[in-house]
Amino acid sequence: MQFFVDTAVIADIRELNDYGLLDGVTTNPSLIAKSGRDFKDVIAEICALVEGPVSAEVAALDAPGMIAEGTHLAGIAPNVVVKLPLTLEGLKACRHFSAHGIRTNVTLCFSANQALLAAKAGATYISPFVGRLDDINIDGMDLIRDIRQIYDNYGFGTQILAASIRSANHVREAALAGADVATIPPAVIKTLAQHVLTDKGLEQFSKDWAATGQSIL
Numbered sequence: 302m303q304f305f306v307d308t309a310v311i312a313d314i315r316e317l318n319d320y321g322l323l324d325g326v327t328t329n330p331s332l333i334a335k336s337g338r339d340f341k342d343v344i345a346e347i348c349a350l351v352e353g354p355v356s357a358e359v360a361a362l363d364a365p366g367m368i369a370e371g372t373h374l375a376g377i378a379p380n381v382v383v384k385l386p387l388t389l390e391g392l393k394a395c396r397h398f399s400a401h402g403i404r405t406n407v408t409l410c411f412s413a414n415q416a417l418l419a420a421k422a423g424a425t426y427i428s429p430f431v432g433r434l435d436d437i438n439i440d441g442m443d444l445i446r447d448i449r450q451i452y453d454n455y456g457f458g459t460q461i462l463a464a465s466i467r468s469a470n471h472v473r474e475a476a477l478a479g480a481d482v483a484t485i486p487p488a489v490i491k492t493l494a495q496h497v498l499t500d501k502g503l504e505q506f507s508k509d510w511a512a513t514g515q516s517i518l
């Protein structure tokens with residue numbers, strides 16, 4: 302499973318990229334607003350840092366507007382993926398971009414039928430929002446499983462990008478459910494490496510090693 306980081310904070314992206322843990326980046330208008338920076342500058346900076354796909358979301362609500370904005374965003378760098386909302390207009394724009402060889406991420410997906418439509422429109426990625434479904438007491442992971450089954454039934458190439466991931470457990474479950482990618486907040490990515498027994502074991506090994514008085518170099 303690929304790991305994307307879900308943030309517009311350059312310092313976090315740089316840190317995770319340096320660990321070799323990043324396959325790509327997703328942003329959304331809320332994350333850009335939180336950064337307080339110019340959208341296109343942020344996208345250009347991220348694209349220069351990270352080799353993998355970087356999702357940049359359109360703001361227009363009609364297909365012609367989305368096509369104009371998405372074309373502009375795609376011109377920023379070759380690794381920009383145009384992020385489009387899962388509406389009929391968004392699907393129309395998705396069809397346009399897939400016909401022109403521009404990668405897309407269809408976002409705000411909350412049902413299997415929406416995911417089916419995105420695949421039929423040629424989306425590169427579909428983003429089912431797991432956490433936001435959990436928030437309204439619907440099991441978000443069931444949606445990932447349903448989409449996996451449907452895409453496999455028909456051989457759709459659209460990749461399932463598990464989004465709105467809130468915990469390490471979400472990452473584990475998304476991997477078990479067959480998501481191709483998870484987009485994860487920076488803090489959650491870091492918790493994936495943590496285990497109390499790792500810390501305890503390392504402490505003991507370090508103590509025992511020091512007692513030998515040896516050095517490796």
Ligand code: E4P
Binds near residue numbers: 432464
């Ligand atoms: C995905 O592309 C979205 O940016 C993101 O995962 C939304 O997460 P949230 O529901 O925690 O805001």
